Amino acid sequence: MKKEVVMAIVLLALGTAGLPTAHAQGKTDQKATFAAVFDHSLSGVENEFVSAAEAMPDDKFNFAPIQGEFKGVRTFVQQIKHVAAVNYMLGAAILGEKPPVNVGSENGPDNLTSKADVVKFLKDSFTYLHKAVNSIDETNVLEKIQSPFGSNKTTRLALTVIALGHPFDHYGQMVEYLRMNNIVPPASRGQ
Numbered sequence: 312m313k314k315e316v317v318m319a320i321v322l323l324a325l326g327t328a329g330l331p332t333a334h335a336q337g338k339t340d341q342k343a344t345f346a347a348v349f350d351h352s353l354s355g356v357e358n359e360f361v362s363a364a365e366a367m368p369d370d371k372f373n374f375a376p377i378q379g380e381f382k383g384v385r386t387f388v389q390q391i392k393h394v395a396a397v398n399y400m401l402g403a404a405i406l407g408e409k410p411p412v413n414v415g416s417e418n419g420p421d422n423l424t425s426k427a428d429v430v431k432f433l434k435d436s437f438t439y440l441h442k443a444v445n446s447i448d449e450t451n452v453l454e455k456i457q458s459p460f461g462s463n464k465t466t467r468l469a470l471t472v473i474a475l476g477h478p479f480d481h482y483g484q485m486v487e488y489l490r491m492n493n494i495v496p497p498a499s500r501g502q
Contacts, residue, residue: 344448346448349445353437354441363485363486374492375389375488376488388429389418390484390488392432394477394478394481395432396419399411400459401443403459404456407456411439447468452467456470
């Protein structure tokens with residue numbers, strides 16, 4: 312529990328670095344909240360991930376490398392569907408409810424195949440995850456809740472840390488896939 316409190320303080324400190332200060336907004340009585348910090352950080356993750364997903368053309372959406380040691384890796388679209396499904400799973404656990412859509416497995420629904428449908432599923436998953444992180448406050452951030460991954464208990468803080476980091480695991484792979492198809496990732500354009 313002590314470890315989680317320290318992590319929460321670190322996240323608040325890091326997360327508020329990019330937030331406009333209350334003083335700069337002319338509101339000296341406001342303070343940073345868990346929800347505000349998490350929501351701000353999630354927006355950054357969402358922006359990077361969704362823009363990368365949208366950058367791959369429809370005809371390359373099922374791309375996966377085949378040369379080298381890439382047997383069995385997820386395709387570009389599978390990376391997106393996986394992150395979206397996990398977003399829903401994490402959001403539902405934080406909110407203490409079932410996901411609002413059928414996520415299939417952690418690999419997403421098999422019936423989603425078009426780029427438009429997959430990108431919508433992804434965007435909707437981030438909307439739902441925003442709802443979840445905005446429900447977090449100092450009274451429930453460390454409350455023990457059911458993990459979506461197995462029968463163990465965890466905290467909203469722990470699930471939020473996963474939610475903020477997990478997409479970047481797959482974003483890195485998606486960037487490689489984009490570059491293998493001669494597409495400069497949106498975050499790298501103009502640099």
